[in-house]
Every structure is written in structure tokens, then in C-alpha cells.
Amino acid sequence: MPLKTFRQAINDTLVQEMQRDVRVILIGEDIAGGTGCEGDGDAWGGPLGVTKGLISEFGPDRVLDTPISEAAFMGAAVGAAMNGLRPVVDLMFNDFVSVCFDQVCNQAAKCHYMYGGQNSVPMTIRANTGAGISTAAQHSQSLHPVFSFFPGLKVVVPTSPYEAKGLLTTAIRDDDPVIFLETKLLYDMEEDVPDESYEIPFGEANILREGGDVTIVAVGRMVHVATEASAALARKGIECEIIDPRTTSPLDTETILESVEETGRLVIVDETTPRCNFATDVSAMVAQEGFAFLKAPIRMVTAPHTPIPFAPNLEQLYMPDPAKVSAAVQQVVGYQG
Amino acid sequence: MLPGSKARASRFLLVRIVEVETEKIVNAVEADTAGILVRRVAEEGDTIVVGGLLGVMAERAEIADDSVDVFVAEYQEHFKSVAAEEGTERSAEPVDIEVGGRKMRYLELGSGEKTIDGMGGDLNGWMFNQPALAEHYRVLALDLLAHGGSVKELETGSLEELAAAVLVLLDAVGVDEAHFVGHSLGGAVTVQLAAEAGDRVNSVTLIGSAGAGTPVSRSYIDGFIGANRRKDLKPILKQLFADPELVNRDMINDVLKAKRLDGVEVCWRKIADASIFSVEDLTPEAVLGKLSMPLQIIWGKEDRVATRPEERSMPENVVMHVLDDVGHMPQLEAAGVVNDLIKTLVDGGNS
Amino acid sequence: MEKSKLLTAYRKMRTIRDFEERMHVEFATGGVPGFVHLYVGQEACAVGVCSQLEGNDTLLGTHRGHGHALAKGVDARRLLFEIFGRAEGLCGGNAGSCHVHDSSVRYIGANSGVGSGAAIACGVALAAKTRSDGAVAVPLIGEGAANQGVVLEAMNLASVWKLPVVFVFENNGYAEATGSDWAIAGGELWGRAAAFDMPGVAVEGHDFFAVSEAAAELIDRARKESRPAVLELRQKRFYGHFEGDAQTYRGDGEVDYLRSERDCLTIFTDRVIAEDWLTKEELAVIDEEVTTLIADIYEEVKEAALPAESRLFDNVYASPY
Known part of the structure; x- marks a missing residue:
């Protein structure tokens, strides 16, 4: 191929x-x-x-x-x-x-x-x-x-x-x-990538990695950020399940809920400002439909509530990165009710 | 899998695999006894050369760390020297070839005999058989029309069409005669080839075969062709194996990737109608009785896709092997046994 | 103009007038949901333009669109049902007065953003040009919307892409409660056409014959040369921006003057009789038929079924998942 x-x-x-x-x-x-x-x-x-x-x-x-x-x-x-x-x-x-x-x-x-x-x-x-x-x-x-x-x-x-x-x-x-x-x-x-044409259906999330400790839902490039974080976390004995929804509308809520039912923990990674974004959407959905599954509060890793800065160092600070994801995952894993 | 997690393994099982990603197959080639993964050598995401060490399993988790260390060190040392001798030529690439104006894909390893795969699968389905057999013979694994890397266009999808394409491919790569191994749909195509061109077929090994005079599960075939989403496909793929836990994310993703290609669903539907359901009314005697070359049938006792023929219904020229705790995929679920049976037939029947 | 076309034009103008006058009465009684914007006084504009359209041409209406729809051939009964939010309405009750749409007669519904039809018309024309079927797209645009960026962008795009679009500006004197003369820099919408390298014409919108003659020339050119044009029609509306508008922004006696001196129906009738093109009797027959039709459908609509509650979820997507 x-x-x-x-x-x-x-x-x-x-x-x-x-x-x-x-x-x-x-x-x-x-x-x-x-x-x-x-x-x-x-x-x-x-x-x-x-x-x-x-x-x-x-x-x-x-x-x-x-x-x-x-x-x-x-x-x-x-x-x-x-x-x-x-x-x-x-x-x-x-x-x-x-x-x-x-x-x-x-x-x-x-x-x-x-x-x-x-x-x-x-x-x-x-x-x-x-x-x-x-x-x-x-x-x-x-x-x-x-x-x-x-x-x-x-x-x-x-x-x-x-x-x-x-x-x-x-x-x-x-x-x-x-x-x-x-x-x-x-x-x-x-x-x-195959030379032939093929369709991937909308509304079906892709599970990039299976793991029993934490569900990470990420969108776009943030999936790669989450994957990088999860490789390091695996060495610490924390297994992440990574879900890429592929389409934010329609949203495959079923796959997300099924995963959270297994892991009991949820981190959402979204390169947007923190209000009314994809992360809050998924968070609200799981809080409403999957509250009983949760062993720890949901954490969202997003950009801050600022416009996007120009200076490269500030822009790096703005974007979620593996370290931020890793910190959030460890926080939910370490949560003691 | 974390150290300490349960796995099916025999003591000090070597996990030999092309890529760690295909963890499903790891499970598939493991032996029957349960064991504990006591050491993970490779990190997930690493690519391991065939024969490389993925991890070490033992019957008990309490096995001494230093004995594992010694084992790992010895193995790695041995493997390095073997790999150095063999060079890196073993990871051959599949070849695309135009035959009769249509693209077909095959993979050649070693020197001697050929295999044909079943419906819905591709040449990668022989990944635990082809390299092992290629140590003794020339082995071609090929993608039938509408499968794997071969063209996704068919006229009728009949066994005649599928078999003719195989013969044209063999002509193109200069193979006059061969031993044939066919699984599932590939078995039906093999039977067709043996009937049509018996002089080119030295022996036949059918594995969980269609076209052997017994019915194939219509609900499986319809479900398999119709399923385009993970959730729909997963329960269907579980029917393939005696141990449904063998079906994991990678396997489902691979099958979905194959099924998504434009034209595949239409082609497979044609094949199902023209090559699977249309030949299931025949008896094993009618299909196999007239073939004159050495012929064996390998069937998983737990096969829920292709109905296992009664041994007593078999014509005399057929040797039948029924494998316990194996489903529709003996070549994956019991690769070692299948490889030995193929080798025995090939060495005994011809040379 | 052929007699049959004159009869059709008269029937359409009369239907619009009666439809809207009755709507004015019904709205005051509280039976009509939402807002309605009446077309009374402007009937000759849409009917004059539509007299020059072929079956595969597309008209794009505005929020003041009952007359636009009827002029393009939309069924009055199903239009009324839609305005009342009934199940049998053209859009099943999802559109209402402001967005009503009927693809079977190539009438594209209005836009709350008011000027967007100009841009959509470019795409309709592009599709027609691609098919080479000689069809034209005619967006009707209020003079208020004419100042929106999207309209100016669409005029430029239609010219650059060489599209068969005739932009028809209906200058009815007021953008809601703001005077056109004040809001339109330069005062002349037709004059803007030259800047986009297309012909521009302005005519009095109360004169059916003036409208249809101007439209004929511009539409014919668009069809043959695949080039856009502008037609500005000047005719003040008789009612407010929407029903309930007290219209205190109007001058004294303005509406009385419009009704007595600039009523398109009176002007049309006087002309066809003076020229011996139609007879009083022929017109009276149409008047009677229209009176009956309007009475019947307004009676029927009040008893008509509302959309089933399950309809709330229908048609969000063409291919649901």
C-alpha cells in the first residue's frame, strides 16, 4: 500500500x-x-x-x-x-x-x-x-x-x-x-493509503488504543497528542483507551459511554477555548448519561480562554500537549474520592 | 497487556510475529495452556522482525526474574546471529501483477508450493503458515479476485471466474503445477481448479472449506458482507474462532479497511451468490470423489461458519483431520498443526 | 402580448391581491402564526418578471414573498397552509411565510438574511450553465438588502463567472422603517450595474407592461449570452413592513395616493380594456373565480391538520445516520 x-x-x-x-x-x-x-x-x-x-x-x-x-x-x-x-x-x-x-x-x-x-x-x-x-x-x-x-x-x-x-x-x-x-x-x-476509493462512515468513533484505566477522547491532531501521552503513561502502568470520534456531528456517544463504563475515568482533549466546546459537550453527555460509571471527576485538557497568540512560545503554551494530557490522566487515576 | 495479566501460553513461549500491532495473532498462535506474561521485551508500537522476541510467558507468575533474564539474553543473542545469517530478505513485499487486464496481488516466499486464501481474507491470513512452509518450499500466497490487493471488479463471481484468474496468475509467474491449500472460499476455488485442471494440481488441502459439499452459514455470510461498522462486525467475526476473545480491535479494523473499498461489497455479494450458496447442495462424494490427486481436509471442531462434513460421508480418497478447540480459522488457531499436516501431505504425495 | 398570457397575468395579480388583503384581515384576528409581510401594491413586479420566465428558470423570493410564490406558479392553497403552519403546507409547516419554497415550480424560498438569495442564485445559474439548458436564475431582492455585502459580492461573482442571473431589485420605498432615498448611496440601484460590467434598467413597478418589457430584454440577453443584468422596479408597498406596523414613518396621505394613482391592477385593467386586448367580462370571470378560491382556502385552512409531532425530527438530514 x-x-x-x-x-x-x-x-x-x-x-x-x-x-x-x-x-x-x-x-x-x-x-x-x-x-x-x-x-x-x-x-x-x-x-x-x-x-x-x-x-x-x-x-x-x-x-x-x-x-x-x-x-x-x-x-x-x-x-x-x-x-x-x-x-x-x-x-x-x-x-x-x-x-x-x-x-x-x-x-x-x-x-x-x-x-x-x-x-x-x-x-x-x-x-x-x-x-x-x-x-x-x-x-x-x-x-x-x-x-x-x-x-x-x-x-x-x-x-x-x-x-x-x-x-x-x-x-x-x-x-x-x-x-x-x-x-x-x-x-x-x-x-x-490505498489507491482505491473507500468510505469511512460518519458517526462511528475509531478506537486507536485499548486500555482499561482511562478513556481519552480527543479530536483531530489531539488524538496524536493523546497517543504520545499514553505511550509514556503505559510505561508507568497506566493503560489509556483512546477514542477518536472522527465526526463531532454526528457524535458516537455510544462508543464513548461503553469505554467509560469499562474504565470509569474520562479525559477529553480539545484544541479549542474552554467554553462551549467539544470537550464540554462530551463531558456533559457523560456526566448525564454515564455518571454511575465514573470513579473520578472528568477532566478536560483544552486551550485557555484567550485568542491564539502569535509568538511561537506563547502559541506552544496555548495548545494542549502530551505533558498536559499526561498530567490530567494521572490526576484522574490518582483521584481519591 | 501489563506484566502479570492473564494470557494463554505455554511455558517460555516465544512470541514470533511480524508486528506487535497484530496482537490478535499472537494469541492465535499461542498454545493451549494458560500462562502469565512475566516479561515484556518489546514496547507497544515497536516493530519486531519475524522471529523477534515480544515477551516471555510462564505457567506461574512467581518464576524467578533471573531465569527470565537468562532466557531473554540467550534468545536475543541466538536471534541476532540467525537474523544476521539470513539477512533481512525475509520481509518480502507482495507484488501487484496485471493478469488478463486485471490487477492481482501475491506474495512469494521460499520455493515449492502454493496457497489460496478464503473469502473476506487476504494473503496476510497465511502469515503463520507461509513463512514456516517457505523454509521448505516455494510458497505463493495470493489474493483472490475482489480480495486484498486484487482488483475489486467481477463479472459473475463464479468459481469458474475465480479459478480462471488463479490459473492466469500462475501462468504469469511461471508455475505449471503445484500443491494447493485453500481455506473457506479459497477451498471452493481449489476444488474448482482441481476439477478443471487436475494435471496442474499435485495435492489438495482444504481448510474449513466452502465448496466441499456442505452448507456455509448464510447468517454469517450475509452478516459479514452487510456489516460496515465495528459494532456490527465484531459479533460476526467472533463466530470465526473457537475462542471469540481472539477478535480484537486490530483484526476488526483490518477487516473494515478491506470491506470499505469501493466495489468490495458488491463483489462479495456476487461471490456469495455465485460461488458459495450455489454449490452447497452438492455432496462431498459428488465434489471430491472424482478428484484423483492426494486430498486432505482440515476442519475445526468448533467451526460455526462452514458445516463440518461427516467423516463417514467422505469418499475414500479423502483424509480428514478434525481439530479440537479450533473454529473456522485452523491456519491461525492451530498454525503449527496445520503446517505439519500440509508438509506431511506435500512430502508424502509428491516431491 | 398573447391574450392567454394577459389573462394569466391578470389572474395572478388578482390572486395575490385578494390573498394578501384577506391575510391582512386574518392577521388582525390573531389566526396567523409568526410574522407576515404583505405584497399588496407590488403585484405587477413579480408577475411582470415571471411573465418572461420559462419552466426551467428559477425565481428566488424574499420574506415579502407570498406574491413572489404565486407569481411563479405556486399553488395558493398549499402556500396558505404553509403560512398557517399546517401539515399539508408546501414545506410541511417547517418554513412558514418567510421561507416558503416549492422546488416543483423552481421557486426557492426566502432568506432571513435578506440578501442571500443573490448568492444562491449564482449557484442555480452555475448549475444551469453546467447543464447548458439555457435556464436563468432571477433573485428578487429588496432595496434594503441591496446594500448588503453579499449582494454586491454576488453581482461581482455573477459577472466574473459570466452567469445568467438577472438581479431584480424591488425598491418599495422602505427598508423596514428606513427610507430608501436615505439608505441607498447614489440613489439608483440600476446605476450600480455598470460598475459590475452589466446592463442596468429601472422601471415603474406599478406598470405590468413596463416591467415585463424590461424583464423580457434582460432575461433574453442573460439566457442567450450567459451574462448577468440588473432590473430595478420602483413601487411602494401599500401596507407596513410587517402586519402590525403602525407606519408612522409614512407621509400624510401617502397610502391614499398609492391606492388611487398607482394601483397596478387598475392601471392594467384600464390599459387592456382601452387597447381592446381583454374585455370587462373576461376580467369579471377571473375576479369571481379568484374570490371563490380565496374564500374556500381560507375557510379550509382553519380546519386543516397540524403537522404530526414526529415531524419535528424529520428532514434535519437528507441522509440520516
Whole structure:
């Protein structure tokens, strides 16, 4: 099985889905790059190179560069999706939803329900997410909790190249609007990825490691942070069960509860600010549905309630890391009622 | 597994495995007696070369630490010299090959004989048989059409189609005749090959086989093909083994990864209809009685997937081996016994 | 214009007028849930535009959308049921007055964000362009929404992508309670078209013939050349922003003037009779049929079944998990 980066896995998926279904089109700023310029018309392939080569293969009718007009092109994607196309929109940074919030959260999310099921909105919104490369407060947020708030949206946060390909395939073939969040720090991660297409179902958590002492639920890159912490913890005799929900909406509450029933302890790792986020969501769910399983209070490892700082040392301080996860795990394991 | 945790093991069992990740198989090759893991040599996540030492188990947890130390040191020393002699050539890679315009995958080790795998599995299912047999023979493990790394497209999914692809593959790799080992669906394909091209089949070993004239569990097959989520698949995979605890996260994930590929579900459904359910009305006599090459059948006594034929219903040319405490996967659950039986047939029948 | 088209236009305008006048009465009695925004006085705008649309063209309405829906051919009975939140409503009671939608006649519902239809229309037009079926998308946009960024972005995108979109601005004098003349810099919405490299035309919205002639030219061009255009229709509404609006922002005698001098139905009737295109009798037949229809559906809706409680959970997702 060939080794592919996260970036290549997404590019491959887009190529295969566009080959498979002529209704799939791409929309976004600089997804080709070079449109209207004298030089290379396939200059960028997105600011992070994820869609490189696609305009050369599929042409400008299916790979549509846009002016900087998120509201217009996101709205256009909704209209196109309701009329037989299956747009994949590149929002670039997930923070930019702030300038097309109405299109994503009022239109895409609600049209199917509001219109009594007359029109589905089969569109995928790709956006990068997360801190770690000094892109500061307006380009580094992890907004999966914001999107997960809205019924009608499905929210995917893949953790590896294999997962990214299967989940993006599912997203593009899904009949609902899907938010697909690509963690910046994972773009160069490599993994064996099949050349063939495959779907990973939404709403089924992945159990990355089995262990009987503590359940760690983590999302996106935080899964790797948790995995690193758990390897060190295993040497201390603490076995962690690591659960990657894959999709924060729908959320596989069953797998989380089953695990907590076994371990009796829960740590949630989420690279977001601490209020109304994924961690609080899971925490509340387990407190309500699985209180009897708990041997210790739930702990959440999140970023602090601050905007994301620019200075690299402060940014490192901002993000959850293995040491913080390890400390939280040891705290719940050592808890004496 | 933490030191001190219960495990099924014989005294000082060496855990020989390709990667620690496939812990399920570790359990599968362990012997019957219960034992205690007294020393973990490898850390989880480490990759161990085949034959490397993963851990040491003993009948009692109280075994003296220093005797374990001595054992570990001796083993590691021995292994290093063996590994140095053999070089690192043992971890061969599977090969993709275009046969009749369709991609098929196989893995070749050693020199001499061939194996064919069963439905839903791939060539990795022979991981405890192929290397052991390859010490004596040339061994090919291959992915049937719609399985493993082979193409996920089929015309009808009939035994004729599956068997023809195997013959084309053998032509492509220059194998005129061979001993065949088939498990489950692979067994049905082997029977088809033996009937169609008997001159190329030196002997036949069928393991928990379809197509041997007995029914295959329809609820298993339908459940296996339909299950796309871990929760649905887990209880189904548990039916494969005498000890359902052998099914763990890695095994489920591997099967899910195979099943998710586009086209697989449709292909397997075709195969089930055309190659499994369509041939189960035949009798062992009708299927096997007319084959002239040496022929043995290996069946787990606890097989809940493929119905075990009555020994007395077997034609005279068939030798039958029924293994206690083994389910539908004898080649994993009792790899050593299966390897010995294959070797005995191959050495006795031809040479 | 063909006689049958004139009859259809008259029937639609009359239906909208009667539908809305009755709604005004019903709302005052407290029988209508939520808010309604009435279209009375502006009937010739939507009906004039729709007289130039083909079956596969799409109209995108606004919150003041009862007239938009009826003009595009939405069934009056099911529209009314939706406005009353009944099970048989077009959207099963999930949309109501402000969002009602009917994909069977290519009518896309309104947006609470008011200008978003302009952007969605770009996608509808893109899909049509991809299929090469010659269809156009026509978003109706209030002059208040015209100042939203999304509308200006959509105009730019439609021009850059060369999409068959005709942006129709309905300038009814007021954005809620704020005067258009004050809120629109430059005063002329049609004049903004030039900045986006598209033609812009403004006509009086109470004149069905002026609207349909202008729409014909712009829609035809959009269809043939796959290029956008702007049509501004000027006609003040007769009622408030929503029902219950005391309209103290209006000038003295304004509504009396509108009803006596700028009523599209009177103007249409006078013209078709003066030109001998239709007879009084033909119009009277339609009047009577519409009167009966409106009376019947308003009577029926009050007894109509409410959505089953299980409907709360239906259609959140097209492919549930």
C-alpha cells in the first residue's frame, strides 16, 4: 500500500471523486491560483497546495477560482448543490466562516429541513483548522464546536491520511452539507493509503488504543497528542483507551459511554477555548448519561480562554500537549474520592 | 497487556510475529495452556522482525526474574546471529501483477508450493503458515479476485471466474503445477481448479472449506458482507474462532479497511451468490470423489461458519483431520498443526 | 402580448391581491402564526418578471414573498397552509411565510438574511450553465438588502463567472422603517450595474407592461449570452413592513395616493380594456373565480391538520445516520 501524505490523500480523493461523478465541482479562492494572470494557470493549487494539478486535469468549468467573496461563492455552492451539482468548497482557513456564516449556518444547514425535505444540499466545505504555525488569532482557531452546534451540518475532523481519504469520500458522496476540517499540522503526515476509493462512515468513533484505566477522547491532531501521552503513561502502568470520534456531528456517544463504563475515568482533549466546546459537550453527555460509571471527576485538557497568540512560545503554551494530557490522566487515576 | 495479566501460553513461549500491532495473532498462535506474561521485551508500537522476541510467558507468575533474564539474553543473542545469517530478505513485499487486464496481488516466499486464501481474507491470513512452509518450499500466497490487493471488479463471481484468474496468475509467474491449500472460499476455488485442471494440481488441502459439499452459514455470510461498522462486525467475526476473545480491535479494523473499498461489497455479494450458496447442495462424494490427486481436509471442531462434513460421508480418497478447540480459522488457531499436516501431505504425495 | 398570457397575468395579480388583503384581515384576528409581510401594491413586479420566465428558470423570493410564490406558479392553497403552519403546507409547516419554497415550480424560498438569495442564485445559474439548458436564475431582492455585502459580492461573482442571473431589485420605498432615498448611496440601484460590467434598467413597478418589457430584454440577453443584468422596479408597498406596523414613518396621505394613482391592477385593467386586448367580462370571470378560491382556502385552512409531532425530527438530514 503506498505511503501518502495527508495533503496527497485529499488531492487523490478529489481527483477520484471528480472522475467518478461529473457533478462534483471545486470552488474556492486560489484553488487553482493564477487565474487571470499572465503566468501559470495552475500556480498554487490552494495556498497550502492541496488542490494542485486539479485545474489542469478537470479544467476551469469544474475547478472554479473565485474572487475574495466568501459569502457569494458559499451561497453559490448552496444554490448549485440544490440544483444538481455536488460542490466541494475550499474555505481556506476555517476562521473565514465569519464572513459567510449566513451561507453556511443559515442556508446550507437549514434548507433541507426548512423546505420540508424538498431539496438536499450535497456540498462539502473543506477548511484548514488549528494552531501551531504562528498564524495567530484569526487563522488558527479550531471551530469544530461552532459547526457542530448547527443541526443539518455534519462535521468531520480527520486525524490521518488514511482517515482523511475515507472520510472525504464519504463527505462528497453524502447528501448533506459536510464541514471537513483539515488540521494544518497534519498536512505532511504520512501513512499507508490505498489507491482505491473507500468510505469511512460518519458517526462511528475509531478506537486507536485499548486500555482499561482511562478513556481519552480527543479530536483531530489531539488524538496524536493523546497517543504520545499514553505511550509514556503505559510505561508507568497506566493503560489509556483512546477514542477518536472522527465526526463531532454526528457524535458516537455510544462508543464513548461503553469505554467509560469499562474504565470509569474520562479525559477529553480539545484544541479549542474552554467554553462551549467539544470537550464540554462530551463531558456533559457523560456526566448525564454515564455518571454511575465514573470513579473520578472528568477532566478536560483544552486551550485557555484567550485568542491564539502569535509568538511561537506563547502559541506552544496555548495548545494542549502530551505533558498536559499526561498530567490530567494521572490526576484522574490518582483521584481519591 | 501489563506484566502479570492473564494470557494463554505455554511455558517460555516465544512470541514470533511480524508486528506487535497484530496482537490478535499472537494469541492465535499461542498454545493451549494458560500462562502469565512475566516479561515484556518489546514496547507497544515497536516493530519486531519475524522471529523477534515480544515477551516471555510462564505457567506461574512467581518464576524467578533471573531465569527470565537468562532466557531473554540467550534468545536475543541466538536471534541476532540467525537474523544476521539470513539477512533481512525475509520481509518480502507482495507484488501487484496485471493478469488478463486485471490487477492481482501475491506474495512469494521460499520455493515449492502454493496457497489460496478464503473469502473476506487476504494473503496476510497465511502469515503463520507461509513463512514456516517457505523454509521448505516455494510458497505463493495470493489474493483472490475482489480480495486484498486484487482488483475489486467481477463479472459473475463464479468459481469458474475465480479459478480462471488463479490459473492466469500462475501462468504469469511461471508455475505449471503445484500443491494447493485453500481455506473457506479459497477451498471452493481449489476444488474448482482441481476439477478443471487436475494435471496442474499435485495435492489438495482444504481448510474449513466452502465448496466441499456442505452448507456455509448464510447468517454469517450475509452478516459479514452487510456489516460496515465495528459494532456490527465484531459479533460476526467472533463466530470465526473457537475462542471469540481472539477478535480484537486490530483484526476488526483490518477487516473494515478491506470491506470499505469501493466495489468490495458488491463483489462479495456476487461471490456469495455465485460461488458459495450455489454449490452447497452438492455432496462431498459428488465434489471430491472424482478428484484423483492426494486430498486432505482440515476442519475445526468448533467451526460455526462452514458445516463440518461427516467423516463417514467422505469418499475414500479423502483424509480428514478434525481439530479440537479450533473454529473456522485452523491456519491461525492451530498454525503449527496445520503446517505439519500440509508438509506431511506435500512430502508424502509428491516431491 | 398573447391574450392567454394577459389573462394569466391578470389572474395572478388578482390572486395575490385578494390573498394578501384577506391575510391582512386574518392577521388582525390573531389566526396567523409568526410574522407576515404583505405584497399588496407590488403585484405587477413579480408577475411582470415571471411573465418572461420559462419552466426551467428559477425565481428566488424574499420574506415579502407570498406574491413572489404565486407569481411563479405556486399553488395558493398549499402556500396558505404553509403560512398557517399546517401539515399539508408546501414545506410541511417547517418554513412558514418567510421561507416558503416549492422546488416543483423552481421557486426557492426566502432568506432571513435578506440578501442571500443573490448568492444562491449564482449557484442555480452555475448549475444551469453546467447543464447548458439555457435556464436563468432571477433573485428578487429588496432595496434594503441591496446594500448588503453579499449582494454586491454576488453581482461581482455573477459577472466574473459570466452567469445568467438577472438581479431584480424591488425598491418599495422602505427598508423596514428606513427610507430608501436615505439608505441607498447614489440613489439608483440600476446605476450600480455598470460598475459590475452589466446592463442596468429601472422601471415603474406599478406598470405590468413596463416591467415585463424590461424583464423580457434582460432575461433574453442573460439566457442567450450567459451574462448577468440588473432590473430595478420602483413601487411602494401599500401596507407596513410587517402586519402590525403602525407606519408612522409614512407621509400624510401617502397610502391614499398609492391606492388611487398607482394601483397596478387598475392601471392594467384600464390599459387592456382601452387597447381592446381583454374585455370587462373576461376580467369579471377571473375576479369571481379568484374570490371563490380565496374564500374556500381560507375557510379550509382553519380546519386543516397540524403537522404530526414526529415531524419535528424529520428532514434535519437528507441522509440520516
